[in-house]
Structure formats: C-alpha cells, structure tokens
Amino acid sequence: MSNQADLVWMIGGPQGSGINLAAETLTRCCMRGGLHVFANIEYHSNIKGEHSYYRLRIAKERRRSHLERVDLLVALDRETLVGDVHKSEVTHRGHLHEMAPGGAILFDSGNGPAPGDPSREDVRMFPVPFRDILLEALRMYGREGEVGKLQIMYNVIGLGASIGLLGYDQDLVTRVIAEGFKGRKAALADLNVAVFRRAAEYAMERFATSYPHRLSVLGGSGGRVMMRGIQAVGMAKILAGCGLQTYYPITPATDESDYLESRQGQFPTAVVQCEDEISAVLMAIGAAHAGVRASTSTSGPGFSLMAEGLGWAGITEAPGPVVILYQRGGPATGLPTRHEQADVRFALHAAHGEFPRIVVAPGDAEECFRTTFEAFNWAERYQCPVTVITDKYTASSYSTIPPFETSGLKIDRGVVFTPPKSGKDGFLRYKFTKNGISPRSRLGDRGGIFWTSGDEHNERGHIVESAENRVKMQTKRMTKLVTAAKEIPEGMMWTLHGPADAEVMVVGWGSTKGPILDAIEELETQGVAASFLQLRLLLPFPGDAVRKVLRKAKTHVMVEGNYGGQVRGLIREMTGVHVRRLVHKFDGRPFSQDEVREGILQQLKSARRPAVMSHA
Amino acid sequence: MLKLEEVKTDVFNDWCPGCGDFGILSALQQAIAELEVPREKIAVFSGIGCSGKTPHFLNVYGIHTLHGRSLPIAAGAKLANKDLTVIAVGGDGDGYGIGAGHFVATGRRNLDLTYVVFNNGVYGLTKGQSAPTLAKGLRTKSMPAPAIVEAVNPIALAICAGFTFVARSYSLSVKHLKATILAAIRHPGTALVDVLQPCPTYNDLHTKEFWAGADTPDKKPRWYDLQQEGFDAVVRDPEDGGEVVRKKTAGVMKSLEGGEREPVGVFFEWKTATYGEQLAARMPLLAEKPLAEADFSGRDLTPLLAELA
Structure with missing residues (x-):
C-alpha cells in the first residue's frame, strides 16, 4: 500500500481448498496491524471442486465494499486464472482479466496456466512450487510421506507467499496462525507455521524486488474486531435474551444458528433444527406465546414456507417471532449461494389477509446488531412478527469494526398483564385498547388463561364471526402499527448520509449501504456532490418523513439489487415520489463500489433507461 | 382433582348432534380434571376442522392453530415452558394428511407431549x-x-416415526x-392417542351402529x-435395544392385523430420554427452570467479541 490507498488481495481455488482460512487469517493479521479490511466471498452451490474466491480490500481507513480490480491474486489452480475452460460450457473467465495493470499473481507452478491460455503483459506472474515447499516443510517433521493428504495446506502456502511478497510482519502472522490451532488441532500449529515461513521466504527472496507494493503494520488493532453479519445477528440475539432459535438448514442463514448452538454452554439458547421452515416459524411462535423470546433464520425459499405462520402470528398477536431473512438469488432455488435483494416485496406482504408486522432492513453488520436487538423489543411490545431483511453479502462479508456499543441497549418486554389478586379467570387477552396493544399473559401464567385462534376472535380469544367484532378487532390489531410508527425512533427508520441539499441524492436500502457510501466518497473527488438516503424501516414505512427528505434534492438515483426496482416502487407508493433514475443489478453478485459509481454517473448522463450493472 | 364444571367453558358448542367429538371432549375434560395439574399449567393446541374448536370448550390455555400445524406450535410452547402439560x-x-411431515418429526423428537x-x-x-x-x-x-388411494396406518406410522407411546381408543367408549x-399425558415422551369416531353427518359407513357391531351376527362391538x-x-428394559425392536414390531403387526374387529388400547410404550432431557444435558439451565422463567438480561458480550479480535 506504499503507493495506493487500497490493496485488493484475492485467493481463488476449488471449493474445499481452504481459501476461507487463508483469507480470514490475513484479515485478522491486517486488523492486528492497524489496517482496515473489507472481505467478501463468492462460492458455488457445491461441496468440493467448483471455483470459489475470497477478496480482501485492505486500506488504512475503513472500507465498506469491494472493488472490481485485483492487485494481488493467489491462484491455487488454473481455473482461478482463466476460468472453467475444462467444461463443455464455460461459465466464468477466472480473474486474470480483472487484474489491475501492474498487479501480480502468485500461482502454483504445478497447476498454472497452460500453453495457449490468455495472458497479460502488464501483470507479473510469480510461479510458486507449492508441492516442493510443502515437501520441504514436511521433511523437517519427517512427514513427507503425507504430502498427498496435507495438500490441504496449499492455502497456507498462498498466504505465506503473499506475506513474503508484501513484506508484511511474519511474526505477527505466525502468532495468528498458531492461535488458530488450539485444542485437538494444536499439533498442527508448528507444521502450518513451518509451511507458512518457507512460502514467505520463497516469495520474498525471489519476487519482492520486482514487486513495488508493500503492506506494513501501522500500529495495533485499535480494539477493532472482524465481524460478519451473521455474527452480529447472533450476538444481538444473545444480548436480547433469545431463548429459542429454530431453523431448517439453508444457505446462507444456517451459519447463524450454528453460531448460537456452538455457544450454548456459555449463553443458553435452545437451538432446534426443524423438519421444515413451516415448523421452524411455528415453533418459534409457540414459544413466543409461552413467554420466550424466539427467533428463526432463513433465506427466501424458507421464508416462502413461513408465510402461513406469519399470518397466524399476526392474528393471534404473538409476541414474535423475530425472523431473520438472509436474501439470496431467487426465485425458487435461484442462485443459492449468491446475492440478491429481491425478496423485499414478499417480506412486506407474505401471507394472506391483513395483519400488523414490522419489516426492517439493516445496512451492515453494526446495523444488523442494533436492529436485531430492537426487533425483539418490537416483537414483544407490538405483539407481532418482525422480519429483519438482510442478505448474503451482509451475512458473509467481514468488516473490521469497533466492538459493539451495548450500553444504550435495553430489553423491553412490552405490556405484560398483572395477575388478578383473586386468581380468578376472565382475563381478556385481546382487550380493546386505544393504542391497540393488549396486556399479554404467557401460557402457564396463573390467572392469565386465555384462548387464541387463527379464526377471528373476541377479547377472550374465542371464535366470533360477527361483523361488529371483526371491525373492532381488526382495527385494534392494525392500530398497533400506527403506535409503532409513532414510537420507533426516527433514527431507526432512515438515515441521511451527507447534506440534504447535495446535487444528487442516492437512495438505497440494505447492503447497498456500503458500496453507496464508498462510491459517493469517490464521486466527491470527481466533482459530484451526492448524499445518500438509506431506508431502514420498510414497514411501517415513514412515508411523510421520506417524502420531505426526498424533496430537498432535485436529482435522485435509486440503487438496488433486483430486477424490478422493488423499493423504488414502494417509495412511489408511500410518498408519491417517482425516482426515475435506477441503477440495478440482478446477476447474483453484490454491487461493488465501482459499479455503484459508474451506475450513478450513467444515470446522471441519461435517465432514459435504468443502468443494469453486471459483474464481469 | 378438579370439578368437571371447572374445566368446561361457557362457549356454545356447534358440533352436529351425535358427533363423536362429544365423547372425546368429555374424555378430555375428565382426564384434565383428574390430572392433578393446575389449570394454568395445561395448554391444549388444535388444528383446523370440527376438532379444532376443542380448546374453546376447555377451561385451560387454548391455542387454536392452523390446518396441520398444531404440533410444531405445541412443541414450541413445550420447549419454552417445560412445566406445561401440552x-x-x-x-x-x-x-x-396436511400435517404428516410434522407428525413424523414430532415422533422423532420425543418431546413430552x-x-x-x-x-x-x-x-x-x-x-x-x-x-x-x-x-x-x-x-x-x-x-x-x-x-x-390407500389409507394411512397411523399406529404403524407413529411407531416407526418414533412416538414412544402409541394407543388407540374409541370415542364413545369414554371410560377407556x-x-x-x-396414560398418554403421564407418559414422559411423545404420545399418540388415535381415536376412532363416527361422523354422523358425512361418514355413513363407520357409524355408531357400525362400531357397536349392530349388523354383525354376534352383535359384538x-x-x-x-x-x-x-x-x-410395554418395553420393560428401556436400554434393551432388542426388546425395543421386538415391541415395536409387535405393535406394528397388531396394527396391520385387519379382520372384523379393530384392536384398541396401547400398541407400544417405551420410556426413553425425551428431547427436553437431552437438551437439558447441553443446557443445564433447563434442568433448573423453564426457559420462559430464565433471566437473560445483563449479558456481557466481551468473550464473544474477543473471539473476533
């Protein structure tokens, strides 16, 4: 980073080759050395063999998105360079074509470019004999016979070669590697360190003089942590006192349930793997009625199955669940390991009939934490399902961020009933109230016996089909949304980044926050002053406030990761304002900073048709 | 022991005259009255259909759910409060039918319900x-x-799915x-009671008279x-895998017996670790108190953040 603001490092290889370990170790090492990292991963729906890659954007200051270019590429196989040319139908071109001029590639000399493969004269090619390096290290431990089995350590060679080339602190990296092999794996620590050292020395001796970029330690980590969205959500659930987490395995949501279950000993949360998402959402609702803060996490296909349950939660005024919806490419199985923001309209409307619900879209890991925590408060306060809608990009990307501030977060369990002194029956679970909220008892509470039904019911919870009761009860339920809209702080509803009177107002929601913020910062250096209106609370939608903010700018550009411009439509519906300019993307990949910047510039030139961005 | 009146509600019952549901409701009311469990510690969940209205006629917590979905909601409540009789x-x-997936999964899970x-x-x-x-x-x-299409055999299905108490009875034999x-409620684990019953309005084949055997030569039920x-x-040695298999096989065979008369009673019974007990082994808190009574406030995330430092 001696001569540029960002260094983009990438490692690519077949799935199962351990690119995660290399990338996450490097992230930690950079963070410990005072650098900032934004890291994101792309992978196939496959267990072993298909191409995956992990990209780190390393900078002296905070970064919130990825760039299109690659400065230093570690290629564990030929496919990483030139694509899946071995298949009858080539589906990607690898990463050679993404290399920045002057960039470098560390590749396995035993699995590198073949004669006739595309090449780049402006990219330095550094062959690394992965097998020989591994053999040398293994020889020190008399384990050279295991070279086949231990090829899994090629990822460490890739990491080592990168560190050697960049001249980064090898001792720091050694410590981090050793930390990663504890307990049962402790015996492997020395071997991994030896492999790392050999690879680093090899690259330093042979290539460093012909490569200008260096990565240096700036200082300590400043207390920062490397955080992914799923960890942020998991921690929020733990802090909020979520007692039951239900799930059915689905990418990319399952990691969060695993996170909670693996920390069950210290922070007890019952984590139940269900037979399907129908059961997952209903079990959580059942637990909510019984007084436990309950949650489920899923992706689009699972959320589709939950629709019925959300309606039942709505009419029975269950104090939950909190549903975390990690969007991925749809419909149906769609692009199961890829990114999209196309479930938002569905999240707003899933299930038949009308009932109150809250839908909120955090923009990054920090907002995932805060929003998920508050979601439990809202679920209990307004006795309705709360959907936190995020996506694969937020779920799986790492950012180096300050630790969460928790001092202002308070658990609010809403209006709980007072047991009658007499202990007598007659509790009205669905009592008509002005703000729509009826005090709730929990299954098991003495004096709190109630009935509930997915049929329309009276204040006691018994089935009643009268028109008069229907009007009163439906109005009562829906009034809770009016109450929520009044009580939820405006700071949780939307955020205006930058001055309201900027020339251009970019509008977005969810994980486009990162690339939009990075892009408008870059645009400013190019003479385009832009602000960013980030919509967070999508239901109840703060229509009046958003209309007022939108009116402060003359030119608006909507950025979202779907085909239809779903939230653009929502804005028009709720505010009457039609944002004509649209930058959208639906290729299963998240927006990069570059794509947002280019898209905005395109739309400023001409709004005749939306700008469709697509990776490579 | 509660008075029968205490477990009834004043809700108007709109089942057809002569419906088999009345027998089941009556037996449920009597069982709840005899259970020696405070009413507020009992929760009855129902699906959709005529039987779905049952909880409204019982003076305990009553949760009328969705078609085919009573079991997962009931399971959630049991997980939340192990002291509830569910x-x-x-x-x-x-x-x-619509809930068959949940039926199988509920058997496998063996929660106490x-x-x-x-x-x-x-x-x-x-x-x-x-x-x-x-x-x-x-x-x-x-x-x-x-x-x-073939009929499902609920007894065999339940035994194979993992229900640990599988029984059948007849709705108008209220005592049985x-x-x-x-017995099902007192069984620690997931119990099925399949209740044969007439639908006087729509099932003209399996009527009260049919079940009474009025048309048979010996007039026996x-x-x-x-x-x-x-x-x-009953599995006598819960740890004896061989005996478990033998008793399951016998129960399934019995359910497949066919013939003029249907067997009722207990087909299979095995006291083995419940889901709740196994969960409590991982989460000691659950052995002490229901999840719903646990205080999770004031948690400190420092160790979790340290993992990511």
Whole structure:
C-alpha cells in the first residue's frame, strides 16, 4: 500500500481448498496491524471442486465494499486464472482479466496456466512450487510421506507467499496462525507455521524486488474486531435474551444458528433444527406465546414456507417471532449461494389477509446488531412478527469494526398483564385498547388463561364471526402499527448520509449501504456532490418523513439489487415520489463500489433507461 | 382433582348432534380434571376442522392453530415452558394428511407431549371428502366416487416415526378413552392417542351402529381391548435395544392385523430420554427452570467479541 490507498488481495481455488482460512487469517493479521479490511466471498452451490474466491480490500481507513480490480491474486489452480475452460460450457473467465495493470499473481507452478491460455503483459506472474515447499516443510517433521493428504495446506502456502511478497510482519502472522490451532488441532500449529515461513521466504527472496507494493503494520488493532453479519445477528440475539432459535438448514442463514448452538454452554439458547421452515416459524411462535423470546433464520425459499405462520402470528398477536431473512438469488432455488435483494416485496406482504408486522432492513453488520436487538423489543411490545431483511453479502462479508456499543441497549418486554389478586379467570387477552396493544399473559401464567385462534376472535380469544367484532378487532390489531410508527425512533427508520441539499441524492436500502457510501466518497473527488438516503424501516414505512427528505434534492438515483426496482416502487407508493433514475443489478453478485459509481454517473448522463450493472 | 364444571367453558358448542367429538371432549375434560395439574399449567393446541374448536370448550390455555400445524406450535410452547402439560388435538386429515411431515418429526423428537387424533375417516367441516384414514375402495355418502388411494396406518406410522407411546381408543367408549388419554399425558415422551369416531353427518359407513357391531351376527362391538386380551406393549428394559425392536414390531403387526374387529388400547410404550432431557444435558439451565422463567438480561458480550479480535 506504499503507493495506493487500497490493496485488493484475492485467493481463488476449488471449493474445499481452504481459501476461507487463508483469507480470514490475513484479515485478522491486517486488523492486528492497524489496517482496515473489507472481505467478501463468492462460492458455488457445491461441496468440493467448483471455483470459489475470497477478496480482501485492505486500506488504512475503513472500507465498506469491494472493488472490481485485483492487485494481488493467489491462484491455487488454473481455473482461478482463466476460468472453467475444462467444461463443455464455460461459465466464468477466472480473474486474470480483472487484474489491475501492474498487479501480480502468485500461482502454483504445478497447476498454472497452460500453453495457449490468455495472458497479460502488464501483470507479473510469480510461479510458486507449492508441492516442493510443502515437501520441504514436511521433511523437517519427517512427514513427507503425507504430502498427498496435507495438500490441504496449499492455502497456507498462498498466504505465506503473499506475506513474503508484501513484506508484511511474519511474526505477527505466525502468532495468528498458531492461535488458530488450539485444542485437538494444536499439533498442527508448528507444521502450518513451518509451511507458512518457507512460502514467505520463497516469495520474498525471489519476487519482492520486482514487486513495488508493500503492506506494513501501522500500529495495533485499535480494539477493532472482524465481524460478519451473521455474527452480529447472533450476538444481538444473545444480548436480547433469545431463548429459542429454530431453523431448517439453508444457505446462507444456517451459519447463524450454528453460531448460537456452538455457544450454548456459555449463553443458553435452545437451538432446534426443524423438519421444515413451516415448523421452524411455528415453533418459534409457540414459544413466543409461552413467554420466550424466539427467533428463526432463513433465506427466501424458507421464508416462502413461513408465510402461513406469519399470518397466524399476526392474528393471534404473538409476541414474535423475530425472523431473520438472509436474501439470496431467487426465485425458487435461484442462485443459492449468491446475492440478491429481491425478496423485499414478499417480506412486506407474505401471507394472506391483513395483519400488523414490522419489516426492517439493516445496512451492515453494526446495523444488523442494533436492529436485531430492537426487533425483539418490537416483537414483544407490538405483539407481532418482525422480519429483519438482510442478505448474503451482509451475512458473509467481514468488516473490521469497533466492538459493539451495548450500553444504550435495553430489553423491553412490552405490556405484560398483572395477575388478578383473586386468581380468578376472565382475563381478556385481546382487550380493546386505544393504542391497540393488549396486556399479554404467557401460557402457564396463573390467572392469565386465555384462548387464541387463527379464526377471528373476541377479547377472550374465542371464535366470533360477527361483523361488529371483526371491525373492532381488526382495527385494534392494525392500530398497533400506527403506535409503532409513532414510537420507533426516527433514527431507526432512515438515515441521511451527507447534506440534504447535495446535487444528487442516492437512495438505497440494505447492503447497498456500503458500496453507496464508498462510491459517493469517490464521486466527491470527481466533482459530484451526492448524499445518500438509506431506508431502514420498510414497514411501517415513514412515508411523510421520506417524502420531505426526498424533496430537498432535485436529482435522485435509486440503487438496488433486483430486477424490478422493488423499493423504488414502494417509495412511489408511500410518498408519491417517482425516482426515475435506477441503477440495478440482478446477476447474483453484490454491487461493488465501482459499479455503484459508474451506475450513478450513467444515470446522471441519461435517465432514459435504468443502468443494469453486471459483474464481469 | 378438579370439578368437571371447572374445566368446561361457557362457549356454545356447534358440533352436529351425535358427533363423536362429544365423547372425546368429555374424555378430555375428565382426564384434565383428574390430572392433578393446575389449570394454568395445561395448554391444549388444535388444528383446523370440527376438532379444532376443542380448546374453546376447555377451561385451560387454548391455542387454536392452523390446518396441520398444531404440533410444531405445541412443541414450541413445550420447549419454552417445560412445566406445561401440552396436549394437541386434531382430525385425521390434520394430523396424517396436511400435517404428516410434522407428525413424523414430532415422533422423532420425543418431546413430552400428547397428541389426540379425532379419526373419523372424513373431512367433516368441508363436507365429507375422504380423509387419509379412509380405506381404499370405500365411498361415503358425500363422495362422488370411491377412494382410489390407500389409507394411512397411523399406529404403524407413529411407531416407526418414533412416538414412544402409541394407543388407540374409541370415542364413545369414554371410560377407556379417558384412561388412555391420562396414560398418554403421564407418559414422559411423545404420545399418540388415535381415536376412532363416527361422523354422523358425512361418514355413513363407520357409524355408531357400525362400531357397536349392530349388523354383525354376534352383535359384538367392532373393536376389542388389546390389553384385555393380554397384549404386552410395554418395553420393560428401556436400554434393551432388542426388546425395543421386538415391541415395536409387535405393535406394528397388531396394527396391520385387519379382520372384523379393530384392536384398541396401547400398541407400544417405551420410556426413553425425551428431547427436553437431552437438551437439558447441553443446557443445564433447563434442568433448573423453564426457559420462559430464565433471566437473560445483563449479558456481557466481551468473550464473544474477543473471539473476533
């Protein structure tokens, strides 16, 4: 980073080759050395063999998105360079074509470019004999016979070669590697360190003089942590006192349930793997009625199955669940390991009939934490399902961020009933109230016996089909949304980044926050002053406030990761304002900073048709 | 022991006159009254259909859920509060048709709850379509044509799915039914009580008279009590895998027996670790108190953040 603001490092290889370990170790090492990292991963729906890659954007200051270019590429196989040319139908071109001029590639000399493969004269090619390096290290431990089995350590060679080339602190990296092999794996620590050292020395001796970029330690980590969205959500659930987490395995949501279950000993949360998402959402609702803060996490296909349950939660005024919806490419199985923001309209409307619900879209890991925590408060306060809608990009990307501030977060369990002194029956679970909220008892509470039904019911919870009761009860339920809209702080509803009177107002929601913020910062250096209106609370939608903010700018550009411009439509519906300019993307990949910047510039030139961005 | 009046509600009952549901309701009320559990510690969950209204007639926590979905909601409540006595009720279409996936998963899980299925062979509330338990070739009066799919065998299905108490009774034999329901509730694990019952409005084949055997030469009921004939359904040594297999096999065989008379009573009973007990082994907190009573406030995330430093 001696001569540029960002260094983009990438490692690519077949799935199962351990690119995660290399990338996450490097992230930690950079963070410990005072650098900032934004890291994101792309992978196939496959267990072993298909191409995956992990990209780190390393900078002296905070970064919130990825760039299109690659400065230093570690290629564990030929496919990483030139694509899946071995298949009858080539589906990607690898990463050679993404290399920045002057960039470098560390590749396995035993699995590198073949004669006739595309090449780049402006990219330095550094062959690394992965097998020989591994053999040398293994020889020190008399384990050279295991070279086949231990090829899994090629990822460490890739990491080592990168560190050697960049001249980064090898001792720091050694410590981090050793930390990663504890307990049962402790015996492997020395071997991994030896492999790392050999690879680093090899690259330093042979290539460093012909490569200008260096990565240096700036200082300590400043207390920062490397955080992914799923960890942020998991921690929020733990802090909020979520007692039951239900799930059915689905990418990319399952990691969060695993996170909670693996920390069950210290922070007890019952984590139940269900037979399907129908059961997952209903079990959580059942637990909510019984007084436990309950949650489920899923992706689009699972959320589709939950629709019925959300309606039942709505009419029975269950104090939950909190549903975390990690969007991925749809419909149906769609692009199961890829990114999209196309479930938002569905999240707003899933299930038949009308009932109150809250839908909120955090923009990054920090907002995932805060929003998920508050979601439990809202679920209990307004006795309705709360959907936190995020996506694969937020779920799986790492950012180096300050630790969460928790001092202002308070658990609010809403209006709980007072047991009658007499202990007598007659509790009205669905009592008509002005703000729509009826005090709730929990299954098991003495004096709190109630009935509930997915049929329309009276204040006691018994089935009643009268028109008069229907009007009163439906109005009562829906009034809770009016109450929520009044009580939820405006700071949780939307955020205006930058001055309201900027020339251009970019509008977005969810994980486009990162690339939009990075892009408008870059645009400013190019003479385009832009602000960013980030919509967070999508239901109840703060229509009046958003209309007022939108009116402060003359030119608006909507950025979202779907085909239809779903939230653009929502804005028009709720505010009457039609944002004509649209930058959208639906290729299963998240927006990069570059794509947002280019898209905005395109739309400023001409709004005749939306700008469709697509990776490579 | 509660008075029977204490477990009834004043809600108007709109079931058809002569419905088998009344027998089941009566047995449930008696069982709850005898249970020696405070009313507020009992929660009854139901699905959709005539049987779905059952909780409204019981003066305990009553949760009327969705079609086929009573079991997962009941399971959530049990997980949240292990001190609750959880009873789910529903029709055969609800449990063995639309809810079949949950039925199987509930058996596998073995939470301590009881499922009472109102088995009358028809979808009553939608006016008499064939239900999963109606045998192939049969045609009740409101069906345009005979059923051309096989009936499900709920007893065999339950045993194979992992229910640890599997029984059957007859809705108008209230004494036997009450005793069976009580045994099911007291069984620590997931219990099924499949209840044969007439639907006087839509099932003109399996009527009260049919079950009473009025048309048979010896006028004997079309059901007999397994236990009176000496059938031993109980696994005596819960750790003996061989015995478990033998008792399961015997129960399944019994359910497949066929013939003029249906066996009722307990087909299989095995006291083994419940889901709750196994969860408590991982989460000691659960052994102390229900999740719903745990205080999770004031947690410190420092160790979790340190993992990511």
